[in-house]
Amino acid sequence: MNTSIFLKTLNEEISQQNYGENPVELYEPIRYIMSLGGKRLRPLMTILSTALFTDDWQKAVKPAIAVEIFHNFTLMHDDIMDKAPLRRGKPTVHEKWNENIAILSGDVMLVQAYELLLFVEDAKFKKALKRFNRTAAEVCEGQQLDMNFEKRESVSEEEYLEMIKLKTSVLVGFAMELGGIIAGADDNSCELLYQFGINIGLGFQLKDDLLDVYGDPDKFGKQVGGDIIANKKTFLLIEALEKASGETRETLNYWLSLETFEASLKVKAVTEIYDQLGIKKITEDKINAYFNIGFESLKSLDIEESRKAALIEFTEMLIDREV
């Protein structure tokens, strides 16, 4: 299928990027984080989106890399804020160098994202830039909300969904929309692409939450139950706190209140509560609802069905992932 050609082209182009040379402290961290890999989902979606409308998908490659650079810029800065030691199994930039270098290299990455967006044709450029600006601000809003929620006693389902929409889904939405803008799609089509991306993105994020508890330990990359151990306010925990009452609620609050505990016992106990409350099913239903809304948007898109095949195949593969 085309997607593997798109991915190969993307990775070649990314490896050939000239991020800059001097001072080396500023530019080496950019090469480092961009070389850590990742699935390149967002830029792939931009190219797949352009390819819905035209065979000239090549013109989407450099703007797609703008999306990937922006994404990695947010990872570099978020890792400072979250004091994360590792990113994709390797030391984070602020750990490998220092915080100042991670701040400043990230700043330059954001500038470089704008530089690659310049490869959008003149007639479409201001539209792409406005949408990118809005998206970039929303991603920052999502990160701020995420930090705020960590300190809060309770977070509602609605608040949580708004936060993950801003922090992660709007960029998936923009990645899709950008592909449409580059292809010259009309405003209505661009909006449908955006809605496709937003809803698929929300589904992915909730699937992350689900897999952290119900993933297959043999396939899941991280420790299953990590979110439970850390009392992370995921969709599952928020639902459980909204649904639990009586003894179940007391037991849940007991495990949440413990400062020291045997990790495996806590994971087992909280998972049992989720099981009692039917949280797995609730989450799966929510995920499927988002995926369905996303695919409805794609169905409404007025282009030949055959052109949609690659995007559908790619998205279904992502949906079925177990890692």
Place this chain on the structure above:
Amino acid sequence: MNTSIFLKTLNEEISQQNYGENPVELYEPIRYIMSLGGKRLRPLMTILSTALFTDDWQKAVKPAIAVEIFHNFTLMHDDIMDKAPLRRGKPTVHEKWNENIAILSGDVMLVQAYELLLFVEDAKFKKALKRFNRTAAEVCEGQQLDMNFEKRESVSEEEYLEMIKLKTSVLVGFAMELGGIIAGADDNSCELLYQFGINIGLGFQLKDDLLDVYGDPDKFGKQVGGDIIANKKTFLLIEALEKASGETRETLNYWLSLETFEASLKVKAVTEIYDQLGIKKITEDKINAYFNIGFESLKSLDIEESRKAALIEFTEMLIDREV
């Protein structure tokens, strides 16, 4: 003169900016740093530059604010890196809130600078954006060099001048050039405006170094001698280290090596060494040389001399400043 109308318009427009509302932790620091004042030199220079060519200077106002927002973004992030407690006599953002908020609010400010650049007309927009991107990256390079130099044993005059050019002068150059781009000036004129800004900016920065030692304590806002106390590698110290020999060099190195000292004695001693070596004159000559090159660029600009009057008057006022 026109300049006061420009400044009034700028400050009104800045106070009316809608930076954003939610989450408040993200947007309040932007309103805070933008309200701390400052002389608004850079955006004023953009408007003065546009006004060289056209009476329709209003169209430069919003893009000029992009320059001011970018400048304040760099201050917000630099203050984190420099662990600065105060900015314009008020707590810095990372002190008043925290580092994470200063990182993230700064990121949004950079995005907002791009959003205001969108007010440059379509036909000129990509040129303005490319030049802005180049400038933004260079400012980050300058900040990284500045941090590198702090840890180095010695810095040459050439390296220092390159660093301050990147860290501060290129933005003054861009502010001037942007005004030309907005006015529709040709490439050669834009280059002359850029050279004017670069050289005036270099002169200003060296004047800062000079005033820190030779400023009038009654007029100078900060403590005279602050750079000497901190062993800051300014143009004066770098020149002195290049020129000093024998006993003078030993005395200078002695004062630089002391970990505890009476501040006023160190300031007096180092200033005497500067006096012996004629550092004041060397610095003044260098400053004047930059100002002269700047004014030569302006002279070469092929427009009516009468149109240059406001910019010349404004720049001379800045040159004569004693604070």
